[in-house]
Amino acid sequence: MAGAGHNAPVAAQELKALMERVETLDDERIAIGEQAKSVYAEAKAAGFDVKSMRRLVALRRKDRTKVLEDKAILELYASALGCLDLV
Amino acid sequence: MAGAGHNAPVAAQELKALMERVETLDDERIAIGEQAKSVYAEAKAAGFDVKSMRRLVALRRKDRTKVLEDKAILELYASALGCLDLV
């Protein structure tokens, strides 16, 4: 099914090399995540609401047009259900 | 560490009974999920946006007061960043 291992030992060397690259990248990614966490800790110490900051970061990363469209639909539906204030 | 298995075979009968109960409940849960999926399919066929419906369902299930508070903070921050229109 795999198609990979035409030779029994699965090209262990190749696999090892790929895994090492991935693991290195993962280490970097985690290190950066820790830096971000530090910044959020600072923000929290300064009295900001971290959860809201995260939501805003995510929102701003998305495509602006799409966000506005989604928002419009949500408001339309909420209005139909009589709970416009929630959105 | 566990504390459970004071007797070697781990009270296999007890474990089996518990697992069966969980698995039965799981079957029911999945069946209901499929019914919900059908309703969403109907909604989609009628031209509604399923994703927005899901968001609204989730929003309405949450505590109203908390939703309003969170919304207020988000708007405050968005306004500080000059992107109030996104929220």
Place this chain on the structure above:
Amino acid sequence: MAGAGHNAPVAAQELKALMERVETLDDERIAIGEQAKSVYAEAKAAGFDVKSMRRLVALRRKDRTKVLEDKAILELYASALGCLDLV
């Protein structure tokens, strides 16, 4: 984009009816989830490891053949990396 609202108020009645059906199903789903949680709590009180039980439940729900295949690949790779004992 939506195609739904050929009439301005978005067929609010239809949307409401659909939402109610979904929310009812959701309530049931949540109730069952709580029952499952109770069973796990019982299990924990009896000394069983809940996390392992969950893993086993998930494993048993899957297609047996596929599980065995996946297991074989994982062992092959682990062996290539010299950490067969982990899997």
Place this chain on the structure above:
Amino acid sequence: MAGAGHNAPVAAQELKALMERVETLDDERIAIGEQAKSVYAEAKAAGFDVKSMRRLVALRRKDRTKVLEDKAILELYASALGCLDLV
């Protein structure tokens, strides 16, 4: 509730600065994620099973002792249920 904004405009400048730092870190994190994705694509092209590679990466990052303990419990339970071959 917040404690932060003793001054009405919520210290918009401070918030902006924090958000920018977070967003920069996020950009880096995403870029690295894309590199990892590339490596996995390479691996796939070479015939390896990406899912198994991911599982192995996750497994190797965890604490070795804990992994072995978890494995032992899982095998114990599986054996009690008569499906040791699955784990």
Place this chain on the structure above:
DNA sequence: ACTGAAGGCTGCCCGC
């Protein structure tokens, strides 16, 4: 058949 998204589950961190 593959890619991208959406939901559910697991692992992690904070608060109690």
Place this chain on the structure above:
DNA sequence: GCGGGCAGCCTTCAGT
């Protein structure tokens, strides 16, 4: 030290 809440990963499904 435990339980709850949050972020990330895996899995599943719709779309192409």
